[in-house]
Amino acid sequence: MPLNKALIGKEYPASEAYEVGREKIRDFATAIGDFNPIYHDQGAAKAAGYPDIIAPPTFLTTIGFKFGPQVVGDPDLGLNYAMVVHGEQEFELLRPVRPGDVLVGKPKIAGITARGKNEFMTYEASIETASGEKVAVARSVIVSRGTAPQEG
Amino acid sequence: MSAVTAKVRYADVSDGEELKPWTYDVQRLNLVMYAGASGDFNPIHWNEPFAKAVGLPDVISHGMFTMAKIGQYVTDWAGDPGAVTRFKTRFTSPVVVPNDAGNRVTVSGKVAKKLGGNRVLIELAGAVGDTNVGAAEAEVELA
Numbered sequence: 001m002p003l004n005k006a007l008i009g010k011e012y013p014a015s016e017a018y019e020v021g022r023e024k025i026r027d028f029a030t031a032i033g034d035f036n037p038i039y040h041d042q043g044a045a046k047a048a049g050y051p052d053i054i055a056p057p058t059f060l061t062t063i064g065f066k067f068g069p070q071v072v073g074d075p076d077l078g079l080n081y082a083m084v085v086h087g088e089q090e091f092e093l094l095r096p097v098r099p100g101d102v103l104v105g106k107p108k109i110a111g112i113t114a115r116g117k118n119e120f121m122t123y124e125a126s127i128e129t130a131s132g133e134k135v136a137v138a139r140s141v142i143v144s145r146g147t148a149p150q151e152g
Numbered sequence: 153m154s155a156v157t158a159k160v161r162y163a164d165v166s167d168g169e170e171l172k173p174w175t176y177d178v179q180r181l182n183l184v185m186y187a188g189a190s191g192d193f194n195p196i197h198w199n200e201p202f203a204k205a206v207g208l209p210d211v212i213s214h215g216m217f218t219m220a221k222i223g224q225y226v227t228d229w230a231g232d233p234g235a236v237t238r239f240k241t242r243f244t245s246p247v248v249v250p251n252d253a254g255n256r257v258t259v260s261g262k263v264a265k266k267l268g269g270n271r272v273l274i275e276l277a278g279a280v281g282d283t284n285v286g287a288a289e290a291e292v293e294l295a
Contacts, residue, residue: 024189031189032220033182038233048157048232057227057239058220065191082206086215090240096233139240 002149003112003119004078011108012074015067017130022099025055028062054096060138061089063127067105071123072142077109079121079144087120088141094134102130105138114148159231162270162294171229171261171274176221178213178247179254186217200251213247218257218286222276225259226290229274237271241288247280255280270294 029039037044038054045053072079097103107125114120124139183197192214195202203211219241227233249255261276271293278286 028189031182031185032217032224033176034220034224034227036224036227036233048234050234054234056220056233057223057236058216061192061216062190086243088240088242089216089219090238092238093236141242 001078002114002147003121003144004076005112007074007077007109008112009109010074012067012070012106014104014106014128015070016104018063018066018103018105020055020097020099020101020103022053024062025053025059025097025099028059029056032056032058050096050098052098052100054098057091057093058089059097060091060127060136063103063105064125064138064140067107067125068123068140071107071109077121079142080147083145083147085143085145086140087143088139090139092137092139094136097135101135103127103135104130110139117146117148117150119144119147157232158235158293158295160229160294162266162272165263165266165272165294167263167265169263171225171263173258173260174225174228175256175258176224177254177256178217178221178249180211180249180251183211183213183217183249186214186220190214190216192216208246208248210248210250213249213255215241215243215246215286218243218247218278219288221257222259222278222286222288223290226261226274226276226292229261230292230294235293236290237293238291239288240290241276241286244284244287245280247278247285257285264289267291 105125110122127136264275276288
């Protein structure tokens with residue numbers, strides 16, 4: 001069944017807060033096999049001009065699990081998650097994420113389009129600190145396989 | 153702005169300049185670690201019977217793991233991870249990760265355009281053999 005285009009533009013409430021921890025950044029960097037000292041060692045990060053270690057750019061994906069489910073799991077959207085693949089991901093990074101950041105994501109559905117048999121849903125989230133400082137924008141395109149409206 | 157200490161100088165790069173390609177190996181262990189660290193426990197990334205039952209040739213890598221490795225390539229080039237101000241990846245084909253053999257991904261990039269204000273647009277690609285697995289771009293603020 002096609003996705004519900006009436007939801008284009010729908011804004012969702014701010015997600016539960018995600019508190020960024022130093023060991024979590026190290027774990028994530030280790031899991032991607034990136035041993036850049038700026039992700040692991042406070043001394044190296046300070047020498048590079050940062051107040052603390054910073055997170056790799058794609059660390060924001062972990063925070064996406066806080067705000068993504070309310071969009072992809074929205075019962076009004078009609079998305080069958082078993083038919084979904086990740087098509088595209090974009091991050092605008094206003095500053096690096098660092099330990100102690102308490103972040104929320106405020107997602108909205110930016111677009112739903114059909115191409116061939118598939119539909120493409122874009123949702124984007126402003127990622128902000130508790131005090132309202134915008135840190136990043138995350139934009140995801142997910143592909144809903146085989147749900148495009150068919151002519152005839 | 154976020155750039156602190158990019159090692160590459162804006163004056164030293166030119167449009168069309170190619171970056172030195174780089175390869176990384178991916179094994180099942182990497183996917184298990186990535187699942188745990190990222191919170192993405194979709195079984196297509198660790199459960200071979202499940203992956204095959206939903207029509208995949210084998211377990212496949214998380215797209216975001218591929219994006220993370222392309223990100224490592226561009227942050228290593230720039231010399232400062234904080235210099236990347238925008239990063240986008242389109243997942244064009246899955247990276248299949250067989251149990252013993254794993255797989256090898258080649259990452260390449262070029263300076264697509266000098267944007268002014270010390271910012272450059274880098275075009276990036278990940279490939280397994282001749283198959284493109286990710287088409288990416290990053291904006292980086294150089295020294």
